[in-house]
Amino acid sequence: MALTGLQIYKLLPQTNCKECGYPTCLAFAMKLAAKQAELADCPYVSEEAKAQLAAAAAPPVRLVTVEGPGHKIEVGNETVLFRHEKTFFHQPGLFVRVKDTTPVAEIKAAVEAAMGYAVEYVGMSLHLDGVAVEAASGDAATFKAAVAAVLEVTDRALILMAADAALLETGLSATNGTRPLLYAATAENWEPVAALAKAKNSPLVVRADSLDEMAELTEKIKGAGVQDMVLDPAVRGLADTLVTLTQLRRLALKKNFRPLGFPLITFPGEVAEDLLDEAAFASQHIAKYGGFIVLDRFTPASAYALLALRANIYTNPQEPIKVQPGIYEINDPKPASPLMVTTNFSITYFSVANEVDGSGVPGWLLVADAEGMSVLTAWAAGKFDAERIAKAVKSTGIEDKISHKKLVIPGHVSVLLGELEEELPGWEILVGPREAVDLAGFLKLWNA
């Protein structure tokens, strides 16, 4: 938890010598609290105060990075319990588990299918993050072969799952140039597993049956030199996962309880009866508070739902998702094709573009800079008015591409018709439908 200015002031020398560039130690403390000054600017801070300030400045949930040969995922550094308080910063990694008891050809096919899946969603390319390889056979050579097979077909991040340090080390030997997450240190095996994680600079999952035991274990592992940890509180049911993961997040954020200030890992497939169950469990873990989510089933449909949910929860609610203003050509438009205008709010753009695309009618879509707001919001805020639309028409050069002077405006802003005719002399302004879904019918009439 960040310290207040007064708390920082108590750690400063309080001599008001001004060498930091501020008139008093209190003024300097206030700037430090606001992250507008550097502690190093005061030459007289004691080592003890430095250590306290550094510890207080550390994020309540540690940032953990897992890397594959061509893909990296960072999880942690969250600062709020609820997205609307600020934003969530690092989306959870979605992994698919394979077991080394499965034939290598089948492992490769499963990994290719899951890692090859990608979907375009409001201008973003969404995909899963990696593969968890489990040493279910208990045999070192089989495990190593499975890890190598996975890396032959994907460059995404890995989680290596094995019961002991020797097996994990064998799996690690097949992962040159990567930084997999190791699963898991327990009360029984933590010493050799932590030693391996330290030697290989790998992040490590810590699994315990109670939060007390978990806190004790993370402190021991930290003492052994491993900083990057991920917690598995060994709960699997829908209700107990929600309760335990929320408790862990609250302890980290509200109590600043460092021994439990790490990202969390979940396994929604372990108690799910079928694909739908697993997707429902995983949805809950995306919302609260999974950091790494290991799926046992993959289908494009379930992956799409989870990826879209994750994208929605992990976008910053204070920053609208925008597309670039300009002219977008849909269905290979000709000079006589209709010209429509909308705003650069991503969801608005994709709603309109998808409807025009689906209609099969070629068209020009003029996207005006409305600071990422939807049509009605932008109009109400004065960001989508006649002047801005006219400016977009003139600045994009669309007049050179079309053989007519007709502009279709959204039905919701029909009130702009008169002003637009004044701003764009010689143009015919047409009022389109209020909803994007009605565009197809409107455009077919245009062509008739």
Ligand code: SF4
């Ligand atoms: S340099 Fe340090 S001791 Fe001097 S005024 Fe600034 S904070 Fe206080």
